Amino acid sequence: MSRYDRQIKLKEVGPEGQEKLRNAKVLIVGVGGLGCPAAMYLVGAGVGKIGLMDHDKVDISNLHRQVLFQESDVGKPKALVAKEHLEKQNSEVQFESYEEPLTSDNAQKIISQYDVILDGTDNFETKYLINDACLLADKPWVFASIYKNEGQLSVFNYKDGPTYRCVFPKSTRQNISCEATGVLGVLPGILGTLQAAEVLKIILGVGEVLSGKIKLINMMRASEQTIKINKRPEEIEKIRKEGISPVYIDCDLKYAEHWYLDVREVFEQPKPKGKKVLSIPLNDLTSRYQEIPNNQEVFVFCQSGKRSKNAIEILKNEFGFHNLKNVEGGIETIIDG
Amino acid sequence: MKVTVKYFGLVAEAADKSEEVMELKGQLTASDLKAQCLNGLSIADKDSVQIAVNQNLDDKINLKDGDEVALLPPFAGG
Numbered sequence: 001m002s003r004y005d006r007q008i009k010l011k012e013v014g015p016e017g018q019e020k021l022r023n024a025k026v027l028i029v030g031v032g033g034l035g036c037p038a039a040m041y042l043v044g045a046g047v048g049k050i051g052l053m054d055h056d057k058v059d060i061s062n063l064h065r066q067v068l069f070q071e072s073d074v075g076k077p078k079a080l081v082a083k084e085h086l087e088k089q090n091s092e093v094q095f096e097s098y099e100e101p102l103t104s105d106n107a108q109k110i111i112s113q114y115d116v117i118l119d120g121t122d123n124f125e126t127k128y129l130i131n132d133a134c135l136l137a138d139k140p141w142v143f144a145s146i147y148k149n150e151g152q153l154s155v156f157n158y159k160d161g162p163t164y165r166c167v168f169p170k171s172t173r174q175n176i177s178c179e180a181t182g183v184l185g186v187l188p189g190i191l192g193t194l195q196a197a198e199v200l201k202i203i204l205g206v207g208e209v210l211s212g213k214i215k216l217i218n219m220m221r222a223s224e225q226t227i228k229i230n231k232r233p234e235e236i237e238k239i240r241k242e243g244i245s246p247v248y249i250d251c252d253l254k255y256a257e258h259w260y261l262d263v264r265e266v267f268e269q270p271k272p273k274g275k276k277v278l279s280i281p282l283n284d285l286t287s288r289y290q291e292i293p294n295n296q297e298v299f300v301f302c303q304s305g306k307r308s309k310n311a312i313e314i315l316k317n318e319f320g321f322h323n324l325k326n327v328e329g330g331i332e333t334i335i336d337g
Numbered sequence: 338m339k340v341t342v343k344y345f346g347l348v349a350e351a352a353d354k355s356e357e358v359m360e361l362k363g364q365l366t367a368s369d370l371k372a373q374c375l376n377g378l379s380i381a382d383k384d385s386v387q388i389a390v391n392q393n394l395d396d397k398i399n400l401k402d403g404d405e406v407a408l409l410p411p412f413a414g415g
Binding site: 034062120123124127145147150167168171188214221225227228230231264 | 343345350374389392395407411412414
């Protein structure tokens with residue numbers, strides 16, 4: 001008996017639907033709280049090819065919601081570990097792992113190789129990038145985002161439908177991560193599973209796809225609401241005309257007279273302006289520490305204050321720096337305005 | 338006229354409520370009401386907050402008695 005027998009029995013699937021799933025390619029951008037459950041259900045359903053993209057490594061604090069990962073995975077690349085676990089779940093599925101971030105350079109090339117894109121990202125820059133690349137490549141994408149106990153869900157660019165920019169035209173730098181706000185693991189579990197359901201409906205061509213609408217879910221209040229989205233043709237035209245441009249979200253830092261060291265990866269946003277802001281990612285410190293002034297106070301920051309603390313320890317213990325101060329709450333606490 | 342305003346995400350948090358009924362005087366558009374509701378709240382990027390009237394995203398519409406308005410900030414978490 002086929003492993004897919006129970007879903008093939010549904011009139012919405014049947015043998016033809018199963019064949020559609022087998023021929024489908026889905027890219028999951030961000031294998032975290034949303035991406036993990038979504039991947040497991042899509043792999044279970046027998047989607048032919050799954051791309052897993054994440055530049056991050058598994059952290060112990062991920063395990064309460066990123067249900068693909070185990071304690072022994074801590075410190076390993078998410079995309080690779082996810083691939084290994086999912087291969088055991090279903091050997092009929094073909095996987096491709098990308099241990100890199102989605103950027104304005106690689107987005108169109110990678111996205112054009114898939115049929116549907118599932119957004120499991122945790123920042124606005126990548127959401128706008130997915131949106132614009134999908135618009136240009138004419139691919140539907142399934143969006144979800146969470147904030148504390150609430151979630152948003154929609155399908156964008158589906159059959160010429162509205163895009164993310166039709167809801168939120170302007171990019172914002174108010175990135176607020178689960179790390180900063182806290183989240184119960186089940187919430188991204190619910191949203192990621194709903195995303196997988198939308199992907200399956202799109203591939204099968206059945207039911208009603210959540211396009212032209214955004215669903216708002218409040219897990220604590222057990223309530224939900226659906227809001228209709230209208231197309232903003234001027235936003236869509238603008239991207240069609242101008243293409244993808246790297247999203248650099250500028251900001252100014254308070255106390256411009258100080259030296260700053262940004263130990264985040266180069267693609268992380270927002271990007272502070274200023275001549276006294278050095279950008280050296282944590283992993284490059286041992287090869288580039290000479291660039292850091294050692295005779296005056298330097299404020300070291302990252303997104304949350306965690307990596308910058310590690311950076312200071314490395315610079316102090318290995319290279320004798322004693323002039324470094326950690327920006328405890330991360331970049332948001334030193335942005336001016 | 339009376340309208341019901343629903344708050345979401347960090348707007349609900351900043352306003353410290355998820356819903357309220359407001360008594361409004363005169364003619365107001367959805368975006369006038371948004372400005373009024375967000376006024377004084379500590380939200381860094383008020384432009385990013387979208388407004389829906391009777392489950393339709395629209396900031397230009399004139400409000401009428403009994404409308405249900407929702408204020409939606411973008412979420413980034415995943």
